[in-house]
Amino acid sequence: MIEITPADTTHHVATAASDTVLAAASPALHGAVQHGEKFEFGRLLDHMKNSREIEFPGGHFELPQFQPIQIGSLSLDLSPTKHVFFLLVAALLIAVLAIYAARKNRKNPVPQGIGNLLEIFVLFVRDEIALPNMGPGGLRYLPYLLTTFFFILAMNLMGLIPYGATSTSNISVTAALAFIAFIMIQVAAIRAQGVKHYLAHLTGGVHWSLWPIMIPVEVLGLFTKPFALCMRLFANMNGGHIVLLALVGIILLFRSAVIAPLPVVFSVGVMILELFVAFLQAYIFIMLTSLFMGFGMQTEHSEEHAAHSHD
Amino acid sequence: MSPEPKSDDSGRGEKPLPGVANALREVAPYLTLGIQLAAAVILFFLIGWWLDTRQGTAPLFMLIGVLVGFIGGMIKFLKSISELSKKN
Numbered sequence: 001m002i003e004i005t006p007a008d009t010t011h012h013v014a015t016a017a018s019d020t021v022l023a024a025a026s027p028a029l030h031g032a033v034q035h036g037e038k039f040e041f042g043r044l045l046d047h048m049k050n051s052r053e054i055e056f057p058g059g060h061f062e063l064p065q066f067q068p069i070q071i072g073s074l075s076l077d078l079s080p081t082k083h084v085f086f087l088l089v090a091a092l093l094i095a096v097l098a099i100y101a102a103r104k105n106r107k108n109p110v111p112q113g114i115g116n117l118l119e120i121f122v123l124f125v126r127d128e129i130a131l132p133n134m135g136p137g138g139l140r141y142l143p144y145l146l147t148t149f150f151f152i153l154a155m156n157l158m159g160l161i162p163y164g165a166t167s168t169s170n171i172s173v174t175a176a177l178a179f180i181a182f183i184m185i186q187v188a189a190i191r192a193q194g195v196k197h198y199l200a201h202l203t204g205g206v207h208w209s210l211w212p213i214m215i216p217v218e219v220l221g222l223f224t225k226p227f228a229l230c231m232r233l234f235a236n237m238n239g240g241h242i243v244l245l246a247l248v249g250i251i252l253l254f255r256s257a258v259i260a261p262l263p264v265v266f267s268v269g270v271m272i273l274e275l276f277v278a279f280l281q282a283y284i285f286i287m288l289t290s291l292f293m294g295f296g297m298q299t300e301h302s303e304e305h306a307a308h309s310h311d
Numbered sequence: 312m313s314p315e316p317k318s319d320d321s322g323r324g325e326k327p328l329p330g331v332a333n334a335l336r337e338v339a340p341y342l343t344l345g346i347q348l349a350a351a352v353i354l355f356f357l358i359g360w361w362l363d364t365r366q367g368t369a370p371l372f373m374l375i376g377v378l379v380g381f382i383g384g385m386i387k388f389l390k391s392i393s394e395l396s397k398k399n
Contacts, residue, residue, distance in 0.1 A: 213383040
């Protein structure tokens with residue numbers, strides 16, 4: 001998704017920029033810029049991309065690679081990558097924490113520690129997201145919302161741990177999450193309205209001669225909401241990382257310790273912002289999903305009311 | 312607009328992120344209107360393109376597709392706008 005500028009262009013721009021700035025700042029620093037060496041921003045960007053190795057302090061290990069599975073003309077490479085690894089770690093972590101907290105909360109009437117912490121989030125999702133957006137009927141979808149919330153949150157936070165990776169900065173992961181959201185939105189609408197009403201809604205309520213135009217447009221309209229969810233999460237998680245890399249890149253670009261404190265201070269600030277964004281994006285994802293589910297469930301009420309008042 | 316239970320607001324002190332929640336609730340119906348309009352044009356353009364490559368009638372169906380897509384997208388756009396303003 002991210003176009004990396006060819007190393008040559010980066011190099012020229014980088015040296016040109018640093019030349020002028022450093023020459024103006026201090027002639028003594030000028031020697032710090034080595035014209036012969038390449039400034040490889042591309043290698044920094046590699047840390048954002050998916051890869052087949054897991055890094056840890058003092059080395060890295062290769063993930064196993066399986067033979068691609070052939071289904072017809074389609075070949076599926078199902079071997080794990082860095083993002084898959086951290087996705088599974090996030091899922092495992094959330095499962096263990098949630099089960100442990102649930103067991104603990106069942107024993108103590110007053111939740112303490114981790115049970116109390118998770119209960120705050122659960123109550124928040126129930127009282128501030130599910131109930132206001134979907135009404136009491138939305139409580140049956142609460143498990144889905146909670147699972148998605150904790151899962152996205154855990155994946156977002158994984159990227160802030162040193163040597164970690166953000167699985168949600170991979171568009172395949174967000175697309176899969178959005179696909180599940182798409183199914184849930186349709187299921188909520190069909191359950192609330194019935195298949196007949198749901199299909200009738202797809203014709204857009206126009207004259208039948210316009211149906212060949214309107215039905216594709218309406219069907220397309222179903223997909224735009226999850227598509228926006230997918231792109232929003234993906235772009236937000238990548239954006240913070242790119243800003244961080246750009247800030248760290250400044251140090252490498254100038255090759256001097258004098259300039260270093262400023263980017264470090266800024267990147268600490270951006271890190272704190274990323275911590276906030278990790279929570280905010282998980283919140284926005286389920287907030288919008290529940291809102292869209294609520295719209296589908298709401299039309300049923302208004303239509304039913306309209307039908308009853310006509311009768 | 313949204314079915315808010317009355318017991319929710321009262322007696323629970325401050326709500327976390329009230330501004331964001333309300334803003335999202337307000338903006339959510341309008342969020343994808345733009346994508347929808349553009350996607351309708353693109354969808355019918357692609358259908359026209361596909362027909363053109365099959366039949367060899369180079370720009371004909373593409374142009375018809377863009378026109379039809381624009382009409383369809385506009386109908387949907389205006390309908391959603393009028394529905395939303397009726398609700399408010």
